[in-house]
Structure formats: C-alpha cells, structure tokens
Amino acid sequence: MLSERLIRCAGRDSPSAPISDKLIGCTRPCVLEEDFDLEERLLISRMWLVLALSIAAICISVGVAVAQESVPRRLRLGESVTGTLSPQTFAQVYTFEVPSGAAVTLTAVSGTPELTLALVLTDANGQPLAQNANLSGAEVSLSNLTLPSGIYYVTVLRSSGAQGTAAGQFTLTLSTGVLAPPTAVPTLAPITLNSMSVALSWATIDDLDLEVRDPVGNSVFFNNVAAGGATLVANVNNGCTNTVSNPTETIRWAPGRVPAGSYEILVYYNRACRQPPQPVDFTVTVTVNGRAQPPIQGRLNLDEQYVASFILESADAVSLQPGGANPLLLNLTPFAAQISAPRPLGNQTRIRGRIDRNNQVDVWSFEGAAGQVINIAMDAVDGGSLDPQLILLGPDRAVLASNDDANSETRNALIANQILPVNGTYLIVATRFGKNIGGTEGNYELTLSGTGALIAAPTAASPLGTPIAAPTESAAGVGLAGLPVGALNISLTWNNRADVRLLIRDPENRSLFSDNRTVPSGGILARQDNLNCTNPTSAPITYAVWQADRLLTGTYEVQVWLRNLCGETLLPTYALNVNVRGQSVLSVQEQPDLNGRLYVTTFTINADGTVSAGQGAIFFNQALRDIGDVRDRAEVAEALIYGRPIAGNIDSTNPFTVYTFQAQAGDRVRISMRATRGTLDPALYLLDPSGLQLAFNDDAAPNDRNAQIDAVIAANGRYTLIATRFGALTGGTAGSFEIAVVPIR
Structure with missing residues (x-):
C-alpha cells in the first residue's frame, strides 16, 4: 500500500514496517521514496499538504531532528537562516522560543524559481498550530500569530511534495509581530x-x-x-x-x-x-x-x-x-513604498499607531473574502490633534472606499458596511487629513470588524439598470496611470493639442469644471490638459474623480465641447469614459462640434445600487434638431393666456412640454420659464405659426439659470413654446417650473 511505502527514515527503511515504527527513533531527515509510479506520485501530490502537517507533528513529537544537524536549528527573533531542500531532503525543522504574549511572523523565501514552499508550525508536543503553502510564488508566511510563551517548531517543506525535481536554497525569517501601543511621545512643554x-x-x-x-x-x-x-x-x-x-x-x-x-x-x-x-x-x-x-x-x-x-x-x-x-485628493503616489510593503494584521482586529510629521501614513493588510461585509474605524487617542483619514485599497490596489470624518460631530474616520468584491489581500491606509501636506499629529487606534456575513456578489452595470459590482480589474482599467481612483472616475482624452473641455453636473446641480475644480459632493477635477492652449500636449487628459464616501445617488450630466483648436487644423477625436465602482458605464468616441456646441449625456446612480446610462447628442439650441417636429403636439397643447402662469414638470420621462398662445402683430411679450423645485435648468424655444424657430434661451442672465425670451410679434397667429431643460432630450436636470407669457411695454 502507498501508506506503507510513503516514508522511510535512515536505519528504519524496511518497506514492510509499519509507518509508526519507521518514525520512531529517526535521527536523520525523513524523506520521500523515489520509486513510486506516476499514479502514486499524483496521489501524493494531492495528499501532500494534509500529510505534511501530520508528518511534521509526528516527527517533532518524538524528537526527530530533520535539520542538517542532529537537533533542530535554533531561530531567534529578528534572525534569518538559510537551508536547502531537494527531492531527497524535502523538510527542514527549526525551533524557536516565544516570550509571553508575543505575536510572531514566519516568512520563508525560495531562492530558486522552481522551488515553492510550505510552512508547518507546531508546539513542543507536536500539536499542529498553523500551516500555509504557496504553490506558485517564492514566498510563504505565517503572519502575526499570537502565541503563549514556550518552545515552538517550524518545518519548511517543498510544497510540491514527491512530485518534481525542484531543489534549492531558502531563507527563513522569524520576526516579531507584536503590535504594541506606539511609543509615548513626551508632551512638549508650553x-x-x-x-x-x-x-x-x-x-x-x-x-x-x-x-x-x-x-x-x-x-x-x-x-x-x-x-x-x-x-x-x-x-x-x-x-x-x-x-x-x-x-x-x-x-x-x-x-x-x-x-x-x-x-x-x-x-x-x-x-x-x-x-x-x-x-x-x-x-x-x-x-x-x-x-x-x-x-x-x-x-x-x-x-x-x-x-x-x-x-x-x-x-x-x-x-x-x-x-x-485639495487635501482630500486621493493621491497615494508619495506612499508607494509603504503600499508595496504593508504590515499584516494577521489575526489582530485592533491595533495602535502614530501619525506625525515623520510618519504620515501606516499601511496595514488583511485577507478578505468576496462578499464579506467589514467595518474599519480609525480613532484619535491619547490627546494630540490628529484628524484621521482612512483609505481602503483592493487586491488590485484600486481605491474601494475612503473616509475623513465619520459624521459631522467627529474627526474620527469610519468606513462602514463595506462589501469586499473579491478574495484577496486588502490594504488599509491609515493617515490624516491632508496626508503628506497635513499638520495634525497624534496616536490612533485602528479597529477592523465585520458582520461575518457574505452577500451575493452583484453583477456588472448595464443601461437597463442591473446592480453594479465592486472593482475586479486593475486600477489602470478604472482610472488613468498616476491619477487617483475613486468610486466614480470620468476621463476625457483626445488626440491633438486642442483645448477640449469637460463639465460634470452632479445630482445637487453643482458643476465641476475648469473654473470650479471641486464640488461639495466630493468631486475633484484632478487634471485638465491644454487649458487655454497653455503648455499644450498632443496626448491630453482631463480627469475627474469622486471618492467612495461622498458619492451621491441621482443623475449626473456630462458635457464635452471644443473651446479652442490651439492652432490645430483638424478636429480632434475624443474618448469619454465613465466608470462607477469599477464598472464601465459610458464609453463614447466622438469629434467635438467645430462651433463649440456641447455634447450632452447623462448617467444615473440609483438608490438600490443600480446604474443606467442615458443617450448623448450635440445640443444645437435648435428645436427641430434637439427635439424634433412638434406641430402635431401643438394642435393639442395647453394654451397660455397673457399674465396667467401655468405649472409644469420636466424629468427623464417627460423631457419637454409644448404650449401655445395667441398673439397679435406688434405685441411685445416676455416669455419666462422659472424653476420652482429640483435641479431643473430651464430652456425655452419660441416657434412662429408655421413652425419656424424664432428664438431660444437657456439662461436669462449670466447668474440666472431660468429661461426668458423677449419678443416682438410680427404677425397675428398661434405661437408655440417648447419648455424643456438644458440638453433637452439628453440633459440631466429635472424639477417643476412655472411658465408665463406677459405683455410688456
């Protein structure tokens, strides 16, 4: 049987001897037999991780020395040792002593690409405590294990078991994982x-x-x-x-x-x-x-x-x-070194640290499962001035969430009820408001907790409004290289030195653009190339980002237009991409209008977590092109009477309303459309009795979004009004309004 031929120890190599007899009294390394057939080797490979733990525990419990010397080599905290593994010597055992209440990390690194490793930890009695293997990479670790004082043994093994010929050296390091409270900083005398x-x-x-x-x-x-x-x-x-x-x-x-x-x-x-x-x-x-x-x-x-x-x-x-x-801009480039070498939390859920001028961020890592719901809290403790900020990075190092203030009553930070999208290693960036340019300092306590629940992973967004999933692709697929990644990322790129502009109007009717680079909803215009033809580049980027903790539900309106060709003789082609929580919502490739007319489109983030994309088009300020022929609607439209206002409503299901009024030649009239509720940005078209457009207005004054047309009537007849919004069919504002036609002198 396979079990009777699996292990032999020097001096006890009779194939017929029971396995327990072969292990007792071993004084040299336990090794795997070489003479198995292919089926047996495949079975060994599948059984290896389970058997390795049992083998190591049994060998250690009877005093087997499987290191190069006759007794296991001793490891000390902070020390590294080297060893060799081969098909003949598949395991090396080391012993170490742990002081009271310590947390330790054991890390083994292979020096040969073909050699992958496993680790098994046991106590002095051979009781297995932990094991881990890496079947594809060079490094394997047992991280932040909280151990009582005593003697322990760690076995380094080939993760491939009997299969293959991998051999080579490895390095084993024992480091302290004690996350003690930060060293008290003396209070400076006033x-x-x-x-x-x-x-x-x-x-x-x-x-x-x-x-x-x-x-x-x-x-x-x-x-x-x-x-x-x-x-x-x-x-x-x-x-x-x-x-x-x-x-x-x-x-x-x-x-x-x-x-x-x-x-x-x-x-x-x-x-x-x-x-x-x-x-x-x-x-x-x-x-x-x-x-x-x-x-x-x-x-x-x-x-x-x-x-x-x-x-x-x-x-x-x-x-x-x-x-x-822009102190809340999530630019983590200055902390690339810390992000590349995070400190594992292991099994600890509460730790302490310090943020000050000499240590502006701490980066911690933990293992998460897809669908797991977690909470991360960062509280300032022990006095000082620290204003905590938390940033959560996914396994692809994209920003999943961030928070500066848990609520209006505290400076402490909290990421609450965060759903983890995939299995993997997540990073917690513990920092302060302003990060490297901030000035607050102090100790903090970081707490990682969760419900333990797993929820079904949502699916990708579509124009029909299916739920959106958290990011599963790299940051490069969400944002642009060197730029921050948030819950909402909007990029505009084009292919020459022209000045092409981007404006985003959020659900609170606040606009993010070159003259207003932040909005209270959390939006930041992080980059704007070729602005006013200054220092133009032929590969320009304009980029906007919203952070996870500030992302509003509702409709966002996006506008793109050509401001200046900046000496170019050809129109550029631009690419507009909108990404919400890692999923592409809009992807548009167009040429801008030569006369500076705006391309307008929308997308909507719903309260239930769904996202829908709207249509897009150039807004010409021409009724026939923006809306279409409305003569049939005019036949049944509500008639306005001079001086008597009428209320109406504009939204995604009713983007315009047609009205008529009777007028005489020589009448001087003022037609007004005033928003009364919501985000509505009114727009008005005036058509003559034959259906030809006489006038259009979007803003009554530079600082007044209401619409107003003053006109002198040329002929008797029925005139038509189209009450709509900026962008008409593709606009994003909505709300109630009041419209009136008033004679003026």
Whole structure:
C-alpha cells in the first residue's frame, strides 16, 4: 500500500514496517521514496499538504531532528537562516522560543524559481498550530500569530511534495509581530510668547476663510472664533456682505503660554462674490514674537481648500512645512513604498499607531473574502490633534472606499458596511487629513470588524439598470496611470493639442469644471490638459474623480465641447469614459462640434445600487434638431393666456412640454420659464405659426439659470413654446417650473 511505502527514515527503511515504527527513533531527515509510479506520485501530490502537517507533528513529537544537524536549528527573533531542500531532503525543522504574549511572523523565501514552499508550525508536543503553502510564488508566511510563551517548531517543506525535481536554497525569517501601543511621545512643554498670529490676506471681494488647529486639538475658525487662547479677530467678506477688496483675516494668540508642536493652517474659498467665479490668490503670514516667517502663497478655485502647517519648537525655532490645495485628493503616489510593503494584521482586529510629521501614513493588510461585509474605524487617542483619514485599497490596489470624518460631530474616520468584491489581500491606509501636506499629529487606534456575513456578489452595470459590482480589474482599467481612483472616475482624452473641455453636473446641480475644480459632493477635477492652449500636449487628459464616501445617488450630466483648436487644423477625436465602482458605464468616441456646441449625456446612480446610462447628442439650441417636429403636439397643447402662469414638470420621462398662445402683430411679450423645485435648468424655444424657430434661451442672465425670451410679434397667429431643460432630450436636470407669457411695454 502507498501508506506503507510513503516514508522511510535512515536505519528504519524496511518497506514492510509499519509507518509508526519507521518514525520512531529517526535521527536523520525523513524523506520521500523515489520509486513510486506516476499514479502514486499524483496521489501524493494531492495528499501532500494534509500529510505534511501530520508528518511534521509526528516527527517533532518524538524528537526527530530533520535539520542538517542532529537537533533542530535554533531561530531567534529578528534572525534569518538559510537551508536547502531537494527531492531527497524535502523538510527542514527549526525551533524557536516565544516570550509571553508575543505575536510572531514566519516568512520563508525560495531562492530558486522552481522551488515553492510550505510552512508547518507546531508546539513542543507536536500539536499542529498553523500551516500555509504557496504553490506558485517564492514566498510563504505565517503572519502575526499570537502565541503563549514556550518552545515552538517550524518545518519548511517543498510544497510540491514527491512530485518534481525542484531543489534549492531558502531563507527563513522569524520576526516579531507584536503590535504594541506606539511609543509615548513626551508632551512638549508650553512656550511662553509675547505674541503669535496667523494672517490670511487676498485682493478680491470673495469670501475666503482661515482656520488654525493647534498641537493639542483646539481649532479656531469662523464657527468657533476662540479656543486655546487664540481668537479670530474678524470674519471678513462673510456671506458676501460688507465686502472689502483687500481683506485680511487674523487669528491671534494672547501673550503667555502656547502649545509647542505642529500647527495646521487651512484656507477655504467658500463663496464667490464676483460673477463668474474666478481663482483667488492669497498669502498667509505666520508671525511669532513680532518676527514674520516667509509668506505662504497659493491660489484657490471656488470650494477648494489649501492646507499648510508650521512647527513651533521655541520662540526662535519656527519652521514652515510644505502645503498644497485639495487635501482630500486621493493621491497615494508619495506612499508607494509603504503600499508595496504593508504590515499584516494577521489575526489582530485592533491595533495602535502614530501619525506625525515623520510618519504620515501606516499601511496595514488583511485577507478578505468576496462578499464579506467589514467595518474599519480609525480613532484619535491619547490627546494630540490628529484628524484621521482612512483609505481602503483592493487586491488590485484600486481605491474601494475612503473616509475623513465619520459624521459631522467627529474627526474620527469610519468606513462602514463595506462589501469586499473579491478574495484577496486588502490594504488599509491609515493617515490624516491632508496626508503628506497635513499638520495634525497624534496616536490612533485602528479597529477592523465585520458582520461575518457574505452577500451575493452583484453583477456588472448595464443601461437597463442591473446592480453594479465592486472593482475586479486593475486600477489602470478604472482610472488613468498616476491619477487617483475613486468610486466614480470620468476621463476625457483626445488626440491633438486642442483645448477640449469637460463639465460634470452632479445630482445637487453643482458643476465641476475648469473654473470650479471641486464640488461639495466630493468631486475633484484632478487634471485638465491644454487649458487655454497653455503648455499644450498632443496626448491630453482631463480627469475627474469622486471618492467612495461622498458619492451621491441621482443623475449626473456630462458635457464635452471644443473651446479652442490651439492652432490645430483638424478636429480632434475624443474618448469619454465613465466608470462607477469599477464598472464601465459610458464609453463614447466622438469629434467635438467645430462651433463649440456641447455634447450632452447623462448617467444615473440609483438608490438600490443600480446604474443606467442615458443617450448623448450635440445640443444645437435648435428645436427641430434637439427635439424634433412638434406641430402635431401643438394642435393639442395647453394654451397660455397673457399674465396667467401655468405649472409644469420636466424629468427623464417627460423631457419637454409644448404650449401655445395667441398673439397679435406688434405685441411685445416676455416669455419666462422659472424653476420652482429640483435641479431643473430651464430652456425655452419660441416657434412662429408655421413652425419656424424664432428664438431660444437657456439662461436669462449670466447668474440666472431660468429661461426668458423677449419678443416682438410680427404677425397675428398661434405661437408655440417648447419648455424643456438644458440638453433637452439628453440633459440631466429635472424639477417643476412655472411658465408665463406677459405683455410688456
């Protein structure tokens, strides 16, 4: 029988001897017989991982020494050893001692591509504790095993068992996996100052705001004007009232003791008091004991934030730290090294760490199963100023979710009820608001938990509205190389140096585009090439991203248009791609309209997790091309009477409504369409009695989305109105409206 010929030990190699007899008293390595036929070798290969554990446990329990010496070689924490495996010597055993309450990691790495490895861990009595094998890669590990104090044995084996001729050297490393609380950082003694201030100045009437967070967690800004001995002196241009053209906001500390450490400075562009909104240049000046530090200068678009910081070590030791805009942008490029070498959580579900100027991120890994529902919490502990931020990366290193604040009442971060899309190794990036440009510091506690439930994996999105699945492809298939990947990714690429523009209108009716590069729903315009023909490239990219924790349900409207050929003689061809949670929703290849007319399309994220794509077309502002012939509808349309408004509604099932009114030659009329609810962006067409278009209007004024047409009637007859929305059949706004025709003098 196979079991009678499977193992022989030196001095006990009679094929007929029982297996227990062959193991007792072995003083050299246990090896596999070479003389099996093919069927037996295949069976051995299938049985190997189960049998290896039993073999190792039995050998160790009777004192078998299967290392090169007569006793197992000793491993020490932090030490690496090398060994050799071959078809004749398939296993090596090592022993190590664990101090009380330690968590250890054992890692074996093959030095030969053909040699793959398995690990078996047992206690001093031969009781199996853990095993793992890698049948295709060079490395295998038993990670973060929490062990009581005592003696342990680890066996390194060929994962192929008796099959094959793989041989070579390996390296075995024993490292401590103890995730002890971070080393306590001594609280710096307060510093006595005569004065300290942070001043924000700019040269427009727009509403900018200043916030400063001190090293012990106090924050001073427009909604909390005094804390920790600091006071906001004035909130200038607040709400665009009582504006001045050269404003300054100052946060000033009273003379006396102030905390030493890192101070974070935030600048907000909250409201544009000029129309249209324009970028604002600003200067921040930090002054300590009357000595001004070098100015911090930056530029913000509407709704953007800028973050910087300074380190106060003494009255004479003040150092400014690098800053930047868009602190929530998920650019993980600066942390590539940490992401490539994460720290395994193993079987631990709660750990502690520290984020500060010298360690801006920690990256942890864990094994997840498809359909598993998890929660990740990152809480600031032990004082300090830390403002935690969490980012979850999938096995393909694409961003699955992120969170900065769990709710409006806390700075702690929480990714809740996250469904894992595939089996594999997931990464948790524990960092702070602003990441490498942030200024908050402190200890944190990270907790990984879950319901233990597995839910059915959803399927890919389609125009019919099937559920969307989480990402299963690489980040390169979701976003673009070097750019952040979020829950919603929209890319526009084209093939020459022309200036082609992209605008996305979110379900809250807020537009993300070149003049407004962030929106409150979480959208960020991360890249805009060939803008105003500046530094043009022949392979341009415009890219927008929404993070997972901020993604709104509802309809998103996407617009593409040609702004300038920038000297090109041919129209470009562009590719518009929309990707929601790893699945392609829209993929369009078109040429833009030469006259700058907009291509308009939509997609909708529904509350039940489904996604549907809308149709797309050039919006010509011409009724016949945008909507079609409406003369039949005019015959039965509701008639408007001068001075009497009528209510209506526009949505995806009713994108336009036809009205008529009677007029006499010489009448002067004002036709108005005013949105009363929802996101509706009204648009109006006026047709004469023969059906020819007389006028079109989308916006009554530069800052008024309502539609209005003033006309002088040329002939008696019945005139037709088409009440619709920007984009008409392919637009995305919806809501109720009021329409009226009023005579004017």
